[in-house]
Amino acid sequence: MSKNLNNRTLAASQTIYERLLRAYPKSHREEYGPAMAQLFRDECRDAWNESQNWGVMKLWLRVLPDLVKTSFIERLAALNKRKSMSDKMTALIQPRTIFLKVFVAVFLIIVCTTVAVTFLLPETYASTARIKTESYDPYFMKTTFEIIQSQTVLEPIIDKLHLDTVWGKEYNGGKPLKTDETMQLLKQRMNLSPERNTRLINITVYSEDKNEAARIANAIARSYQNYRIKFQPKQMDARIPIFPTVEIVDSAKPGKLPVRPNKTLNIVLGTLFGVIFVLVVGGIAALITILIRKRSRKIPATA
């Protein structure tokens, strides 16, 4: 039984090592492969006799880094032996070397992932309603922004458009959302920005449904307008009509094209990132290669 185990362990180790010898260039393998395999067999046998499985494991821990390092050195040496420039160029242009193949593969993976993610991301539309306020004072504008995002303004919209139920169907497995949750979601989907040097405020709403985005943006504008009418100072003279202090300048319309994801930008950025990544990693690999090559030149002198 023990002998069988012994044979099995040694045979498996030897088979694996012989397969791993393929990491070396063909010429090196043909010249020294059998001798290396023989030496490994001898070492394997000695390791087993010394401390059985643990011995074989220790041998592998020593042999594997040696194999990785020396196969890399031999591959580089084989590449440098290509004498003519055309041979070198061919080796570079046709991705024959492992490294070039890896770099090309990594680059393609990055680009393909970017394209896939870009096309898989849900499309988001934006709609903007514009309102005019009575002042462009920064404090007034800041206060207005806070009021627009307040419960007083937003809650009537949630009720009117039944956003609890609508978004509950989409994001909560059909169960209506709590008003707080809907409010939070609504705040995340809206963006308020002042129009520079004017009294205008843009109320932009993002949604995967272009009609919903427009509906909500318009509802926010109207709700804020109602708020201002409701809370404006008391009418002093009944003969003077009340004019709303907030004017809806532009109603929001459903967007024709999605604003997110920006497919062209994403793909360009993904490609750029891929190029930069491959160049940086390639640079580091080249540096390591030079260091190893320098070291490999010293080997005969120190052996």
Next chain:
Amino acid sequence: MLKRIETDLTQPEVAGSTNGQIKMGPGTLYGTVKRLLEVQLIEESDERPDPQLDDERRRYYRLTGVGEQVVKAEARRYAEIVEIARGKKLIRKPA
């Protein structure tokens, strides 16, 4: 003109002559052999030892004349370094 200095680069020999401090893997060993052959410091030898001690799968190498000069020069260099180290009392003479 070749000096017939037989050399044993097998793993037990290397490990034994360095008190087990250096254990060369097959990749390093045969990579070194290849480079030594390329720069003609060693060459493959047809001479084989006593058949009782021999293993027909073994390959034998010997130092070339240049190889011997290089190894002696290297040994002298090491000896000089050792002398300098002793002069500076970094190491003691072996008892």
